[in-house]
Amino acid sequence: MTVVLDQRIRAYFREKRIQRILSFYSRLQPATRLTGKRASMVSRDSVMQLIVTFICLVVCAIPFAALVKSIKAPAAVGLCVGAVSAFLAVELADWVLLKVRRAVDLTFDFILPLLAAVLIAVTVVGVKYFNWSTVVPQRFEKWRTDVNERLQKRPLTDRLRQTSGADWVFATNEAGQLTQLTFAEAEAFCSKLGAGWGLYTGTAHPEISAERPFYIWMAPGMRAAQVDPGPLKGPQVFVSSSAQDRHATLCVRRGGVR
Amino acid sequence: MNSWLKSPEGPLPEKVLREMSADELFFYEDSLLLKNEMSTEFRIRASGGRLVVFVLSAVFFAAYMMAMAIFVKSIPEQQRPLFTFPGFFLALGLGAFTGHMLWKHIGANARFWVRSALHYWPVTLYLVAAAALLFKK
Numbered sequence: 001m002t003v004v005l006d007q008r009i010r011a012y013f014r015e016k017r018i019q020r021i022l023s024f025y026s027r028l029q030p031a032t033r034l035t036g037k038r039a040s041m042v043s044r045d046s047v048m049q050l051i052v053t054f055i056c057l058v059v060c061a062i063p064f065a066a067l068v069k070s071i072k073a074p075a076a077v078g079l080c081v082g083a084v085s086a087f088l089a090v091e092l093a094d095w096v097l098l099k100v101r102r103a104v105d106l107t108f109d110f111i112l113p114l115l116a117a118v119l120i121a122v123t124v125v126g127v128k129y130f131n132w133s134t135v136v137p138q139r140f141e142k143w144r145t146d147v148n149e150r151l152q153k154r155p156l157t158d159r160l161r162q163t164s165g166a167d168w169v170f171a172t173n174e175a176g177q178l179t180q181l182t183f184a185e186a187e188a189f190c191s192k193l194g195a196g197w198g199l200y201t202g203t204a205h206p207e208i209s210a211e212r213p214f215y216i217w218m219a220p221g222m223r224a225a226q227v228d229p230g231p232l233k234g235p236q237v238f239v240s241s242s243a244q245d246r247h248a249t250l251c252v253r254r255g256g257v258r
Numbered sequence: 259m260n261s262w263l264k265s266p267e268g269p270l271p272e273k274v275l276r277e278m279s280a281d282e283l284f285f286y287e288d289s290l291l292l293k294n295e296m297s298t299e300f301r302i303r304a305s306g307g308r309l310v311v312f313v314l315s316a317v318f319f320a321a322y323m324m325a326m327a328i329f330v331k332s333i334p335e336q337q338r339p340l341f342t343f344p345g346f347f348l349a350l351g352l353g354a355f356t357g358h359m360l361w362k363h364i365g366a367n368a369r370f371w372v373r374s375a376l377h378y379w380p381v382t383l384y385l386v387a388a389a390a391l392l393f394k395k
Binding site for chain 1: 290
């Protein structure tokens with residue numbers, strides 16, 4: 001049994017050595033013919049080897065870590081198991097690299113330069129004949145605004161225990177969560193509450209107690225103030241905002257805490 | 259094809275490689291790697307040996323610089339640049355030469371173990387950690 005195992009291990013390492021030598025030959029030929037000398041200390045191969053080894057280390061560590069955790073092994077046993085796992089990871093990385101080396105070479109030597117050339121050509125044609133230099137930034141800006149609006153439209157949850165008092169009220173949805181409005185919407189919301197109501201101006205109001213920080217609109221001007229956890233003592237952090245931005249809205253009654 | 263590969267020592271057909279004994283294969287691979295590591299042209303394969311040659315050269319360069327510093331201290335200050343300026347380049351050249359020569363003549367088995375330790379670096383780290391744990395106890 002031991003002899004057979006020994007023979008198999010020797011055969012495995014012999015085969016690996018032959019494959020290494022063959023791979024070594026094939027590495028020298030295209031490297032000098034197609035892309036010139038690559039005489040560098042940190043070669044693409046070294047970087048690939050390192051990345052793949054790291055990935056394989058993680059993959060191999062998962063079952064071994066679970067095993068060591070389940071049997072609550074002491075540190076010495078853990079180290080031995082870790083060493084075995086690391087050895088298997090390096091073997092796995094070698095195997096993977098032998099299998100994918102040709103694909104990687106093809107990708108880096110031909111496909112990536114080809115893709116880059118196609119991309120450059122498409123960009124040149126687009127800019128010259130389809131006015132991409134203005135269309136693309138506009139589309140990007142619209143996409144950014146849409147994403148920003150979608151994110152900001154989401155209600156803020158678990159920020160306050162109480163969302164209204166005698167002379168102050170937050171804009172909320174049916175579920176009692178803080179809704180985020182634009183500056184115009186926030187002003188309209190406050191004026192709808194009646195005469196004397198307006199946006200928060202920045203004075204202390206200990207009755208409002210936040211659990212997590214968030215921003216609220218402030219009057220005058222388009223800026224938002226950060227409400228820190230704890231009783232509202234008056235904001236210390238502010239952020240400039242645009243007409244499209246959305247923040248929570250606190251309305252207060254004149255003559256009250258405003 | 260590279261002229262080096264046209265030399266009598268390579269490349270060999272796969273059939274010839276498979277007919278080689280384990281020792282022949284071992285020494286043949288070592289000679290290929292050594293040639294790659296010693297050359298300034300063929301450093302295209304991930305090889306820990308190249309790193310070793312670099313580190314050895316740096317260590318010998320530092321050693322020669324230290325030796326030169328001891329010697330330079332014994333001469334008058336005005337004459338020191340006459341020795342330190344060429345001495346720097348001499349130490350650099352000698353350091354690189356000694357590093358390369360040491361790696362070349364250290365023997366195939368020693369090179370194999372050093373290369374293996376670097377190739378299986380995660381295992382080496384585990385062994386170092388185990389040794390540290392052992393000595394701590």
